[in-house]
Every structure is written in C-alpha cells, then in structure tokens.
Amino acid sequence: MTCLIVPGLNSSGPGHWQSRWERERSDCVRAELGRWDDPTRIGWIARLGRAVAEIDGRPVIVAHSLGCLAVVWWASIAGDLAARVGGALLVAPPDPEREDVDPRVARFGPVPRRPLPFPTIVVASRNDPYASFQRSREMAVGWSARFHDAGTAGHMNAASGLGGWEEGQRVVAELIADAASDQPQSLARVADDWR
DSSP states (O other), X not given: OOEEEEOOTTOOOTTSHHHHHHHHOTTEEEOOOSOTTSOOHHHHHHHHHHHHHTSSSOOEEEEETHHHHHHHHHHHHOTHHHHTOOEEEEESOOOTTSTTOOHHHHTTOSOOOSOXXXXXXXXXXXXXXXXXXXXXXXXXXXXXXXXXXXXXXXXXXXXXXXXXXXXXXXXXXXXXXXXXHTOTTHHHHHHHHOO
16 A cells, blocks of 8 residues: 655755655655645646655555645545545644735635545644644534644744654654554544553
C-alpha cells in the first residue's frame, strides 16, 4: 500500500516529518501539486486527482496544512476515485476563513463541510498559529473525521521539532492495515489511545 504525501504551502522542506517519511519509508510518494508558493485550488485538486489515479491499489493520504484542504476539496468532487482511498491523516489544516489568513490559503475557502468518503483522522495542535484548536475540531466534525489533540506542537512542521514523528507513523500503520483488510476496526482504538 502507498502513502501519498500531500504537503502544504512551499512543499515540505528536508527537516519536515513528511520529507523524512518520504526518504525513510519505501511506501511513501509525494504528490507533485506544482506552484508550491502560489497555489490555486483548482490546480491542486486536479494534480491531486492525477496522483491518486496513478497509484495502484488503495492509497492512504498523508496531508499537512494547506494540503489537507486540497484533499477535502478533491474528495468532495472526485466520486469513485475518492472511494479508492483507504484513509487519510490530515495534520494541522489551516483555517482559510480567518480574518488574518494568508491570501493563498484563503483561495481554499470556504471549508467544505461534508463527510469524507474514507476513514480520516484530523490532528491539531493547541497553539497552531493558522487555526484555532476549536476551529480544527469543528472541521473534523464536518468531515466526520476522528480528532486527535497533539498538545502544543505549533503548526506541526519542521519548526515543531517532530523529527520522524513516530506517533503519526503509528496511526498511518493502522490506517494502512485497516485499508488492506477493509475492516476499519482498529482505527477507533488507535485514535482513542493515541498519546
């Protein structure tokens, strides 16, 4: 099974946990969304669709920041292709509706509020400068996603010092196992027990 890495603005640099996963894990491949510093919603959605279509089997999506919103928008229009996705880990989604939002993030608003067609876990930090903790929880509810409180980890990027982010790898392993078995039973346990 393939983990499809979906970075946010400016992609993920070498110290980011997504880049480390891509280097250190043989099952990870990065979605090349293009225009990393000046994205458009339609452009990222189209390229994400192509990236999913190119993967054999049921990919598990691992998105960070603005990449999370690209995944949610794509899932809202992708139909049968979205049904192939085995699960998604959406880490630190930004709030495109904030007053002080970066205009590039605002292009991905408003946030779709529909259940996602695949098992999803949203991970949020209590001190993320790009989305309040409450807003992150609201997004997870709108997407019918499980929610994980990551404590005070900033934007959960390279500056957060997560290294290879072992906790995230544990959750991805469970998403992969559930997708392979088509029995999402262990996901509830992992989301509830994740510390």
